[in-house]
Amino acid sequence: MTLYDDTLALLRDLVRNACVNEYVPDSGHESRNAATLEEFFDDLPVDIQRFEPHPGRVSIAFTVPGSDPEAEPLTLLGHTDVVPVDEPHWSTDPFGAEIKDGRVYGRGTVDMLFITATMAAVTREVARQASVGNHPRGSLTFVALADEESRGGLGAGWLAEHEPHAFPWKNALSETGGSHLPVADGSDALVVVVGEKGAAQRRLHVTGEPGHGSTPFGRESTLVKLGEVARRLAAIQPEVSSSDIWQDYVRAFRFDPETEKALLDGSDPAAYEAFGPLAAYSHAMSRLTIAQTVAHAGSVINVLPSSGYIELDIRPLPRQTQEDVDEVLRRGLGDLADDVRIEHLISEDATVSPAEGPLYEAIVDTFEEFFPGVPVIPTLSAGGSDLRFARRLGGVGYGFALHARERTLDQVFAELHSHDEALYLEDLDLTVRAYQSLVQRFCGSGSGSAPRRP
Known part of the structure; x- marks a missing residue:
């Protein structure tokens, strides 16, 4: 199977686990998605850390250690909970992960399980390379976080307060970005989320x-x-x-x-x-x-x-x-x-990262690889994400994914928390390839370059 095939299969499993966050501690049940991810990484050289501040509310981190302690680390923050559904308004099973007309349907496909699955699949591929001696120069950590949809009190917020040194927060990626602006003259521009209100x-x-x-x-x-x-x-x-x-x-x-x-x-x-x-x-x-x-x-x-x-x-x-x-x-x-x-x-308080520096430049270079000559525009998210915890702990955090030219920012927004939420498979393929490219660019390999700690 290809990396894309692995990601799609994992995405469908994560959707079917139905980790619905109803904004009370006894909901979410992200332990189901944590178990799926543990099986996904089975028998690979990754360090696994499991966090459970409340029964069933599990966050889990997978780290592929780097070969160079001076190289910059990279942390991928995905969340595994989803918002509730109003099932009578859906034309498909919201937890069936049905594929039709070039899209995969299901609660969380866009927010943000497609990115979470991509992060997991790319991290697993780096771990596979490490198992045959080709280690990344900078360490790579993928964290599957609980409770993002209710502001992270049992997920990233809890970790930032109680386990701030469990993994690096210095360079973080999460949701979302890589959609396009409907420029008035018909030209193109790509967005990267650098902060949030x-x-x-x-x-x-x-x-x-x-x-x-x-x-x-x-x-x-x-x-x-x-x-x-x-x-x-x-x-x-x-x-x-x-x-x-x-x-x-x-x-x-x-x-x-x-x-x-x-x-x-x-x-x-x-x-x-x-x-x-x-x-x-x-x-x-x-x-x-x-x-x-x-x-x-x-x-x-x-x-x-x-x-x-x-x-x-x-x-x-x-x-x-x-x-x-x-x-x-x-x-x-x-x-x-x-x-x-x-x-x-x-x-x-609001948080924002600079539109400069090694990780931001890696994002811009990755966008250039897929959409040559298209300007990259920093934006703020009107809502919240787990990236704010990375910024408060002194790191930088950016929203990163990649969508086809036809998918403008408003079209991506329209899918969030919507009835019949669905992701274009073309966007999943682009995001998988973009993450693979960016991780290689930023973390390097045993023989490749990677940003060094200042």
């Missing part, structure tokens, strides 16, 4: 006067105040980013000068329509975003509630602090600010 979840509390619902006159209404808070929050317009990442992203689309200027200076919100299906993502990448997601007040119909709250999913950009977020909220609330108590929920 942070989290600044907030619960805003207000109070009013309680009483019987039959006598509301003269009482300060919690619900009315909550509604006014919601209105003022909706009117907040955070400033557009001045970062090189945002500016280079906009310029990569080759819009007309007027549209480009409006996007760069934030003068016309309607200009985001030029991005088409990428408008929402592009808007999120350009600024702090504030989404009102939960509102609560009262419990029974005949009682005036004394308190209520609104929950906000806020995503800050790199270099925006939690204090910056609170200041934006207070300014937006104006004279109501003193009447609102701001509670911090999940709060994590």
Whole structure:
């Protein structure tokens, strides 16, 4: 069997194991995918480490030691959990891994089991080479992580806190990248994810006067105040980013000068329509975003509630602090600010890696191999990934995969967590070959070159 065949077979097994993360500790059952991967690496010269912070929530690391302790290590961070499905909306078995019309269908095929399977297959091939004496110069570690879909508390986050030295975090790859931008003039551009926005979840509390619902006159209404808070929050317009990442992203689309200027200076919100299906993502990448997601007040119909709250999913950009977020909220609330108590929920600063250095250059060189002359555009993820833990531990982390020219960034986004999630087999083949090339380029072999530690 070819490396591609091995990867496809493994991908289908991982999908069929149905490691569904329902955002509670007793879900996920990633132990099933860990067992499949242990069997996949059976009888090969790899160091295996197994981590189980909660029963069934297993992360597992496979390391092929390098021959040169001075060579840069590479760590591939895949996750093995998937999000739940609404099965009546699927036209195929979401855990059947059915192949039809050049695609493999199943929950997790795109997010991110195709990359996880690729990482495993390429690492196994390096281990096979090592078994006959052709060791990589730099060590290669593949980690199959649990619990990524619920922010990694029983996966990468737990490892970063409790086992930070179990494997190197210095140079890491994970989801996703290698899709194409729909450039306005029809030319091409490839994206590489260099960072991700942070989290600044907030619960805003207000109070009013309680009483019987039959006598509301003269009482300060919690619900009315909550509604006014919601209105003022909706009117907040955070400033557009001045970062090189945002500016280079906009310029990569080759819009007309007027549209480009409006996007760069934030003068016309309607200009985001030029991005088409990428408008929402592009808007999120350009600024702090504030989404009102939960509102609560009262419990029974005949009682005036004394308190209520609104929950906000806020995503800050790199270099925006939690204090910056609170200041934006207070300014937006104006004279109501003193009447609102701001509670911090999940709060994590954004992380970003430089668009330079040995690993980034290896990514660019690999893209050039498959798509000669196509510019590479760094982007930020609006959501989270396990790469943020590598960056917080002092490493660099990039999203890496490779898609056919027809697969634009919005088309790849559309598959994430969708009904009938499916991966083009052509993209699996490209990703397998791209990972094989990049690992060889970065880790080298017994006779090849590899980046050296500074």
